[in-house]
Amino acid sequence: MLCWLDGLPANALPPADRGLAYGDGLFETLAVKDGRPRLLQRHLARLAEGCQRLAITLDVSAVADELERFAARLGEGVAKLIVTRGDGQRGYAPAVNQPARRILLGSPFPAYPKENAAQGIALFPCRTRLAEQPLLAGLKHLNRLEQVLARAEWQGSEYAEGLMCDSSGRLIEGVFSNLFMVKNGELLTPALNRCGVAGVMRGLIIDLAASAHIALQVRDIDGHELPAACEVFVCNSLYGIWPVRRFAAQSWQVGALTRTLQRLLATAED
Ligand SMILES: Cc1ncc(COP(=O)(O)O)c(C=O)c1O
Numbered sequence: 001m002l003c004w005l006d007g008l009p010a011n012a013l014p015p016a017d018r019g020l021a022y023g024d025g026l027f028e029t030l031a032v033k034d035g036r037p038r039l040l041q042r043h044l045a046r047l048a049e050g051c052q053r054l055a056i057t058l059d060v061s062a063v064a065d066e067l068e069r070f071a072a073r074l075g076e077g078v079a080k081l082i083v084t085r086g087d088g089q090r091g092y093a094p095a096v097n098q099p100a101r102r103i104l105l106g107s108p109f110p111a112y113p114k115e116n117a118a119q120g121i122a123l124f125p126c127r128t129r130l131a132e133q134p135l136l137a138g139l140k141h142l143n144r145l146e147q148v149l150a151r152a153e154w155q156g157s158e159y160a161e162g163l164m165c166d167s168s169g170r171l172i173e174g175v176f177s178n179l180f181m182v183k184n185g186e187l188l189t190p191a192l193n194r195c196g197v198a199g200v201m202r203g204l205i206i207d208l209a210a211s212a213h214i215a216l217q218v219r220d221i222d223g224h225e226l227p228a229a230c231e232v233f234v235c236n237s238l239y240g241i242w243p244v245r246r247f248a249a250q251s252w253q254v255g256a257l258t259r260t261l262q263r264l265l266a267t268a269e270d
Contacts, residue, residue: 001105001106001107002070002073002074002104002105002106003103003104003105004066004070004103004104004263005101005102005103005104006101006102007066007102011028013103014087016086016087016088016089017086017087017088017101018084018085018086018087018094019082019084019085019101019103019108019142019191020084021088022052022088022092022143023142023143024058024084024085024088024094024142025082025083025084025085025100025101025141025142025143025145026047026050026051026054026082026083026139026205027080027081027082027083027098027140027141027142027268028047028080028138028140028200028252029044029048029078029080029081029083029237029238030043030071030079030080030151030237031068031077031078031080031109031113031237032071032074032075032076032077032106033076034075034076035066035071035074035075035076036068036070036071036072036188036216036223037067037070037071037079038237038264038270039204039237039264039270040067040068040270041270042203042237043081043200043223043237044060044063045051045141045253046062046066046198046200047060047081047083047140047233048060048141049138050139050140050141051083051100051203052150053135053139054085054139054141055094055144056083056100057097057098057099057100058083058099058100058102058190062215063081063083065103065218067079067100067104068168069083070104070106073106074106074229076108077106077107077109078086078106078107078108078110078238079104079105079106079109079183080105080106081102081103081104081230082102082103082104082105082142082180083100083101083103084100084101084103084142085098085101086099086100087101087213089231089245101261103242109238110238110239111235112158112160113160116160116239117239117241117243117262119243119245120233120242120243120244120245120246120252120254121160121161121234121242121243121244121245122159122160122244122245122246122247123158123159123160123161123162123163123232123234123246123247124153124154124162124163125162125163125238125247125248126150126153126162126163126164126165126175127143128146128149128150128153128154128164129143129164129166129167130164130165130166130172130173130196131146131148131166131167131195132144132166132168132194132195133165133194133195134193134194136194136195136233137192137194137195138193138196138197138198139197139198140197142188146164147175147176149257150162150175151175153189160242161174161175161176161177161234161249162174162175162244163179163258164262165223166194166195166196169171169212169222169223170190170220170221170222171198171221171222171223171225171226172190172192172195172196172231173190173197173199174234174236175195176236177199177234177236177242178190178196178198178199178201178202178235178236179232179233180202180205180232180233180234180235181221181225181229181231181232181233182228182229182230182231182232182233182238182255182257182258183225183228183229183230184216185215186216186217187214187215187216187217187269188216188217188218188219188221189202189205189206189208189216189217189218190218190219191219191220191222192220193233199235199236199237200236200237201235201236201237201241202267204257205235205261205266208261208264208265208268209261212260213263214257214260214261216232226247226250226262226265227250230252230255231243231254231255231256231257231258232247233246233253233258233261240262240265240266241245241262241265242263243255243258252255257260
């Protein structure tokens, strides 16, 4: 596995790293194609916002150069960037203005079945709920135990993703994706001001919908609204859009708006 630590090849992490001790950090998972990181500016914008909200000191433009060099080296696959607050002493108190640590990991692109994007997927109803924490909502921070518990709820290939609600039963997102649905001709995606990750692909889809004059609402969506949806899809920055064809007793055809957005995405600029 290709691995760089603070810009240099490495294969070990200092044991005092606060990312390991407390999940004190952020990450980004980028698709790399033809030696270039896809959607780089969007990933950097989310990372910069996360660093600002957590008071992590990171030179984001230096990270951009590093990611370009790493992607050129990787060629094709997935670049995972982990940014931690760096080393700590005992105790939670963060040092002030300590430069962040950067870890870059390269791996092959996941072998997702082609049918996922073409015919759609079955979505597993996860029992694990997302806790509400507005201070962390939207960030791709390193505390991902809820996703680990949720992903352990199903095995095998029948379900390609799982659906997660918050503790009040609102629909929030997939285990590793964001959620969209179409209701009364309008595109809906859950508000992420209490929990959930504000995905880069979600942001791109919101912008594509706006340019194509597709009506869209970002709002709280109760779990009971799902049966009234006429199209449902999930998305992330690696696989793009997967239509949902089945959830519990509910089934859907791949809808026209989902197909339109898949087409717009295929030709979208970075
Ligand atoms: C919990 C969670 N939500 C949403 C997403 C989608 O984010 P993105 O579009 O930035 O890949 C991911 C991606 O891994 C995720 O882990």
